[in-house]
Amino acid sequence: MRSYGWLFDPKRCIECSACEAACKxxxxxxxxxxxxxxxxxxxxxxxxPNVQVTAVSMACNHCENxxxxxxxxxRAIWRRDDGIVLVDTDRCVGCGQCHIFCPYGAPQLxxxxxxxxxxxxxxxxxxxxxxxxxxxxxxxxxxxWGEWDAIEGRGSDRLPGMAYxxxxxxxxxxxxxxxxx
Amino acid sequence: MIxxxxxxxxxxxxxxxxxxxxxxxxxxxxxxxxAIPYPPESLVTACGICDSACGMRVTVKDGTIxxxxxxxxxxxxxxxxxxxxxxxxxxRNDPDRLKYPMKRTNPRKGLEEDPRWVRISWNEALDLIAxxxxxxxxxxxxxxLLAISRGRPPWFARLYSALGMERVDxxxxxxxxxxxxxxxxxxxxxxxxxxxxxKYIVLFGWDMVARAKLSLSNRLLHAKENxxxxxxxxxxxxxxxKFADEWHPVRPGxxxxxxxxxxxxxxxENLYDRDFVSQYTNFPEYETxxxxxxxxxxxxxxxxxxxxxxxxxxxxxxxxxxxxxAVAPLHKKTLAANYENAAPLCHAIAILNxxxxxxxxxxxxxFPRTFExxxxxxxxxxxAYPKLPAKRVDGxxxxxxxxxxxxxxxxxxxxLNRYPGRVKFLFWNNYNLSSLPQRRMMExxxxxxxxxxxxxxxxxxxxxxxxxxxxxxxxxEGSDIIVREMAAKSPFAVVRQPVVGAPFEAKSAAYIAIELxxxxxxxxxxxxDGSWISxxxxxxxxxxxxxxxxxxxxxxKKGFVAGEKPFIPATKFATASGKCQIYIxxxxxxxxxxxxNWRPKRDLPSADYPYYLITYLxxxxxxxxxxxxxxxxxxxxxxxxxIHPSTAARHGIRDGARVRVRSRAGEAVGVARLTETIRPDxxxxxxxxxxxxxxxxxxxxxxxxxxxxxxxxxxxELVQHGNWLGSGCIMDAVVAIEPAV
Ligand code: SF4
Ligand code: SF4
Ligand code: SF4
Numbered sequence: 010m011r012s013y014g015w016l017f018d019p020k021r022c023i024e025c026s027a028c029e030a031a032c033k034x035x036x037x038x039x040x041x042x043x044x045x046x047x048x049x050x051x052x053x054x055x056x057x058p059n060v061q062v063t064a065v066s067m068a069c070n071h072c073e074n075x076x077x078x079x080x081x082x083x084r085a086i087w088r089r090d091d092g093i094v095l096v097d098t099d100r101c102v103g104c105g106q107c108h109i110f111c112p113y114g115a116p117q118l119x120x121x122x123x124x125x126x127x128x129x130x131x132x133x134x135x136x137x138x139x140x141x142x143x144x145x146x147x148x149x150x151x152x153x154w155g156e157w158d159a160i161e162g163r164g165s166d167r168l169p170g171m172a173y174x175x176x177x178x179x180x181x182x183x184x185x186x187x188x189x190x
Numbered sequence: 191m192i193x194x195x196x197x198x199x200x201x202x203x204x205x206x207x208x209x210x211x212x213x214x215x216x217x218x219x220x221x222x223x224x225a226i227p228y229p230p231e232s233l234v235t236a237c238g239i240c241d242s243a244c245g246m247r248v249t250v251k252d253g254t255i256x257x258x259x260x261x262x263x264x265x266x267x268x269x270x271x272x273x274x275x276x277x278x279x280x281x282r283n284d285p286d287r288l289k290y291p292m293k294r295t296n297p298r299k300g301l302e303e304d305p306r307w308v309r310i311s312w313n314e315a316l317d318l319i320a321x322x323x324x325x326x327x328x329x330x331x332x333x334x335l336l337a338i339s340r341g342r343p344p345w346f347a348r349l350y351s352a353l354g355m356e357r358v359d360x361x362x363x364x365x366x367x368x369x370x371x372x373x374x375x376x377x378x379x380x381x382x383x384x385x386x387x388x389k390y391i392v393l394f395g396w397d398m399v400a401r402a403k404l405s406l407s408n409r410l411l412h413a414k415e416n417x418x419x420x421x422x423x424x425x426x427x428x429x430x431x432k433f434a435d436e437w438h439p440v441r442p443g444x445x446x447x448x449x450x451x452x453x454x455x456x457x458x459e460n461l462y463d464r465d466f467v468s469q470y471t472n473f474p475e476y477e478t479x480x481x482x483x484x485x486x487x488x489x490x491x492x493x494x495x496x497x498x499x500x501x502x503x504x505x506x507x508x509x510x511x512x513x514x515x516a517v518a519p520l521h522k523k524t525l526a527a528n529y530e531n532a533a534p535l536c537h538a539i540a541i542l543n544x545x546x547x548x549x550x551x552x553x554x555x556x557f558p559r560t561f562e563x564x565x566x567x568x569x570x571x572x573x574a575y576p577k578l579p580a581k582r583v584d585g586x587x588x589x590x591x592x593x594x595x596x597x598x599x600x601x602x603x604x605x606l607n608r609y610p611g612r613v614k615f616l617f618w619n620n621y622n623l624s625s626l627p628q629r630r631m632m633e634x635x636x637x638x639x640x641x642x643x644x645x646x647x648x649x650x651x652x653x654x655x656x657x658x659x660x661x662x663x664x665x666x667e668g669s670d671i672i673v674r675e676m677a678a679k680s681p682f683a684v685v686r687q688p689v690v691g692a693p694f695e696a697k698s699a700a701y702i703a704i705e706l707x708x709x710x711x712x713x714x715x716x717x718x719d720g721s722w723i724s725x726x727x728x729x730x731x732x733x734x735x736x737x738x739x740x741x742x743x744x745x746x747k748k749g750f751v752a753g754e755k756p757f758i759p760a761t762k763f764a765t766a767s768g769k770c771q772i773y774i775x776x777x778x779x780x781x782x783x784x785x786x787n788w789r790p791k792r793d794l795p796s797a798d799y800p801y802y803l804i805t806y807l808x809x810x811x812x813x814x815x816x817x818x819x820x821x822x823x824x825x826x827x828x829x830x831x832x833i834h835p836s837t838a839a840r841h842g843i844r845d846g847a848r849v850r851v852r853s854r855a856g857e858a859v860g861v862a863r864l865t866e867t868i869r870p871d872x873x874x875x876x877x878x879x880x881x882x883x884x885x886x887x888x889x890x891x892x893x894x895x896x897x898x899x900x901x902x903x904x905x906x907e908l909v910q911h912g913n914w915l916g917s918g919c920i921m922d923a924v925v926a927i928e929p930a931v
Contacts, residue, residue, distance in 0.1 A: 016192060023399040023407060023429045025809045026825045030273040033821045034280075035257050040820035053866055057834060058439050060427055060866045139227050140191045145259050148270035148404050149411055155192025188414050 012092030013130060014157040014180030015070065015144075016164060020188065021151035022064040024049055028143035028152050032068070035131060035142035042120045046128040047143050052170055065168065066152050068143065069094060069115035069128035070179030077107035077116055085125070086116075092157065092180065093130045101125045112172035113179070191225065226262045226269040234261055234749030236672040236686045237275040238665025239812050241381075242266060242403040243672045244275055245750060248689045255279035255666070255690060263750060265682055266405035266674065273810045277821040281664060282690065284818060286648055286887050288661035289694035291315035299637050299655045301882055307659070312695065312705075315658050320709040322641040322657075323353070326615040333579045333612055339619035341595065344566040345703035345725070346619060352707060352714035354576035355617065358584055358596030360625060362918035367532045368520060370593045370915045374774045375540040376549050377764030378557055381676045383519040386412035387553035390509060390516035392421045392452075394445045394539060397428040398521065400809040405677040406521070419513070421506055423448060423498070425804055426832070426874050427867035436506075439869050442802040443791030444496030446531050449518075449538035450788060451492035451500075452507040454484045456545050461511025463547025470761065471544055476773035483785045495788065510546065515553025518542045532917040534786035537774075541786070544770045550760035558678035559755045563671055563736045570723045572714045583609055585905030591780060592916040598626050599903045599918040605635035608905070614640040619699075620662075622814045623651040624880050624895045627920055628855060628902035645702060648818060649885035661696040663688075668698050669725070669742065671732055681753030683738050685746050700725035782914045792911070792922040793901070795871065799853060799924040801837070804868070805877040805896050813878030817889035829860035829893040832874035833927065838864050843929050850930035851875065853923045855901040858894035859930045873925055875899075899923050 032038065032047045047068035054061050071094045078086040078094060085100035086107060096107075096116065103123040107116040116127045131141035139145070144154035153160075157180050164182035167173040232247040245261025258276055262269035292307040293315065299305070310318075326334050335355040341347040350357050365379075372379035385391060386409055399407040413420065414433055422434035423445055431437040440448060456462050457480070467473045473480060489500035489507070496503075510516045520539045529535075548554020581587060583604040584597040605613055616639045623629040629651070636642065636655035644656035647664050670686035692698075707715035708722060717723055729742040739745035765771050778784035795801060810826040811817060817827075831849050843849050849862040851873060860875060868874055880895030900923050908916055 020432070021411065023433075023809070025272050025400070025429075027271055027273040027276050029825055030277040030810075030821050031257075031259070031271075033824075034277055040824050045824065055866065057866045057868070057870065058437070062427065062432055062867065064429075137229070139229065142257065142259075144191075145226060145228075146271045146276050148260075148267070148272055148407065150270075153192055159192050189417060 010090045012157045012180065013071070013135070013154065014160045014182070016153040016155065016160050016182050016184065017065060018151050018184035019063050019065055019168065020184075021149040022049070022066060023149055023151070024051060024064045025148060027146045027148055028066045031142040031146040032128070035134065036129065038126070039119065039121065044117045044119050044126055046115075046117070046126070048114075063168065063170070065171065066143070066147075067113055067115075069130070070113055070181045071130055072180065073178035074176055076110040076174070076177055080106040080110045082106060089132070091132075093132045095129055095132070096125050096127055098122070098124045098126065112174055112177075191227065226259070228259060228262065233687065233689045234685055235666065235689055236670075236684045237271065237278065238686070239274045239278060239816065240403055241674065242405045242676055243674045243684075244271055244404055245684045246271065246275065248666070250689055253690065255282060261684065261750065263752070264684060265680070265752070266408070266677060268408055270404060270408075272404055273822060273825060274812055274816055277819055278666060280819045280821050281647070281816070282666045282693075284648065286818060286885060287693060288647060288649060288659060288696070290661065291695065292659045293318065294657050301633065301651065301654045303654065305654060305656075312697065315660060316705050316709060319643050319658055319706060323615055323710060326640060330614050332576070334614035336583060336613045336615070337617040337619070338621055339617065343699040343703075345700045348566060348572065348714060349703040349707055349711070350617070351575040352572065352711035354578060356578055356582055358598065358601055359594070360598050360621070361594035362592075362597040362599050362916045363528070363625070363627075363920050365521070366592065366594045367915045367917050368536045370591060371533060371536040371540055373593070374765065374776060375537065375544065375771050376555070377770070380555070380557055381406070381521065382556050382558045382678060383409065383517050384515075384553050384556055384679065385409035385418070385517070385519070386416055388413055388418050388515050388517045389553065390419050390421075390513035392423075392506065392510060392516070392518040392542070393430060393434065394423050394449065394518065394520060394535070395440075396422075396519065396521050397424065397430045397806060398519070399433060400429040400807065403676065405674070409677055419509070425802065425869045425872050426806060428806065429809065438498050438502065441495070441497045441869070442804060442872060443529050443531060444492075444498070446535040446538060446786070447487075447492040447495035447788060448498055448503055449535060449542060450484065450487035450786060451489045451503045452510060453538060453541055453545065454487040455489065455504055455507035456511045456542075457481055457484050459508065459511065461508060462545035463514070466547030466549075466551075467545060470549070470763065471770040471772055472767055473772050480772055480785060487788065495790075510542070514546075515548050515551065516546045517548050517554050518546075519555070528917060528919060528921045529791035530911060530913050530917055530919050530922055531789045531791055533913070533915040534783065534789060537786040541772050544772055549763070549770055552757070552759075556679070557760060558675040559680050559757070560673045560675060560678050561681040561683050561736050561738065561751075561753060563673055563683075563732050566728060569728055569731050569735075570717065583613060586916065588905050588909055589914055589916045591776070591782070591914060597905075597916055597918065599920065600905045600908065602626070602628060602631040602635045602902055603904045605638065606631065611638055613638070616642040618642060618652055618656065619645045621652070622881070624814045624897060625878060627897050627900040627918065629895065629897055631902055645699070647696070649883055650814070651881055651883045653883065653885070660702055661694065662702065663692045663696045663698045666690060667692045667696070669729060671729065671738065671745070679757065680755050682750065683736075684750040685748075687746050698725070780914070782912075789912075792919050793854075793924045795924050799926050800871070801925050801927065802869075802872040803851070803853065803896075803899060803921070803923040803925045804872050804874040805921045806874055807878075808876045811876075811879065814881060817879050817881060817893065818886045820888050823888050823892075826876075827892065829858075829876065829879065830863040831860040831927070832863050832865050832868050834866065834868050834870040835864045837870050837873075837927075838862060841927055841929065843927065848930040850928050851899060851925050852928075853899040853901070853925045855923065856898040858896065858898050860894050873927055877921075899925060
């Protein structure tokens, strides 16, 4: 069965957070409870004036071998046939094991409900033939989404400074080529 | 969406990766606009948060907005939206929204007073306003009337004109200076640069991409894709700097020195477009003066004012002069353009573009091609409007060449000191107090007003001074025809339609203006046959006369209309001489500088205030208007004060600690963010946030307002300082910092 993934080009990301806003709107994620399924992370390096900033829009990477799923004591996390990793909030007891083991900070505790929530890859949109909300609005196309088969061979599997647990096989690739090569 | 098929059809699959330049290897991923799927039942409309007015597709389910995405066919935003537009449903559904007309019952005004609002009906509210207006006008005369409002919507503009009300808007705080300079130099002010075809782009101060006016940031993105070289001067490393090939942390206010020195080099080495300059500019006429004038502005001199090495300036000038097409865009509120030296800076940048021969040429600065939509006054011709008082409260008549409407930076002084007690009737539409320099002064001024009407969608701070409050609709609830001038290379019109109804009793601006007009100036709101003019009829007429469809309903069905116009470069320019004017004779006649001279910004570091204040625009906000949006507040709600680590160490300020920023005009407390992305002699804060109204449940009392740090001005100061075009200097301050407990 076909699965999906992300392609991200950090040099195109303008740190506008449209991806995060779109995610909130489509998924009706509550505000003010410390839950941001998608977030734009920013990393500075170097010293003034030779400074560099890398921004990455990060959500769940729907890993093929998801640690979050492995460690969940009540089996509240499962991976669908199409590779989308979901949390069953009814089962979740909010123990936070998945938060510790996911290197991307994807599972987050909703402070109001004390349950874990995270990116669903907008499976409900995908089922209607639409792309996930975040990738639909990203103004520069820095964040792209598509069939994993097509993305997997592309770009690089890691960015400097980003966690890369080889065994987990996160479904994300990065365009690391400069503007002109 | 990326599919296996598209990849295989593309550059030949993964095997050739590494041998192709990235833009070919990944080309298919970035073929964007047409590939964005959207639900077929979604409605077309246009965003109303910033002037970019991006086309939108809105999915509505059971009467509520489910999702907002870009309109794929819109050439401006190419199917995408920024965070503000994407989350605008949160403004629509804000539980804090004004719901009913209300009147104050506590006569004492001020943020510490509870106005004790009482709900009234629309008729009562409108009658009360009409009664007060009539009373005040007959008692104190026309000079007692003032509108603090934009000229849009046109309905309000007509109301103010018909009632003979003086109007003030944020002209001086925004791009007023640039408009005057553009009119004098190239004949027309535009926000249009053909960046995607430019080969060399110099951005002074401008954080173009983080402003997220997508029509502009998309153009810069394409410029990069097409291999343009981008140079950015800015004391702070921004998202734009990341796009740039070179980032130069210029000293605040020093942009002008760099621009002057670039002109010096271009003239000295004759690196300008000779055909264009000799045919279409007044350079031949004033050549000796111009050459002499720029003689003194050598790169070596500029180095001392800007901290940019002379050889770097010389190299950039040479590259700019010898790469075609090259362009130096300038936009409002760049870090440079709202200093006291904004006028010569805008002038110098206009000259750079003229010398590059790029005015209305491919790859350069062009005049937008748009549909001509006849305005309200063209369709319903009004009787002659009453003459406005000669002496304005803000004193703008003292700056005869300054353009636009009014001056926020001198208004409070005018109301309190120059003409104390003159303004008795005030109509306040959709501005917020935190937009004004020294809002506390303005609050004092508002206390002297006898009767104030406020039209808004949210209970902003200004409401504490209002006598009647009218709730208005927002853009997702109204109808309009949107043609935008920003970056319009060919005509495009998109509909704005009510995707959801108005909440509670909110009414459109047209309703408010017409109802007040009927009561106070009926002749201006009647048609020839005696019936009242109507907003829906106006739209029908506008659609019909501009060829967008048979009527508004028809246009609404289409959603948008794209026009074709071949690009014929201008050969005549709308200046006094019909040519691009490097030397401005009208300025010479007024004893202003006909050519840009060096002058520093207003406030310079001193022992008491050792650091430059830099204000930046957070990408996720349209200043105070979006601060109460919970999604945007969560993305960017902390009032960060950006400080270089070495500077912070000197004052014992740690990352994440509270820090007090003081200027000669006031102080503010924020959270320190230590960063290498800023000059050690500068401190950066976000611009225009900081509400105090506790009626705003998300933003009230949060953040700080940079305008508390910005000194207000008097009109005499402007005149004395030779600030002839009236820059509001809203970024011009120096500060001290210390840990706050
Ligand atoms: S990114 Fe984290 S939450 Fe998502 S599947 Fe992988 S381990 Fe689980
Ligand atoms: S895929 Fe959907 S749920 Fe996941 S981050 Fe994007 S918008 Fe949010
Ligand atoms: S929407 Fe795109 S450009 Fe904006 S922050 Fe997200 S990934 Fe970056």
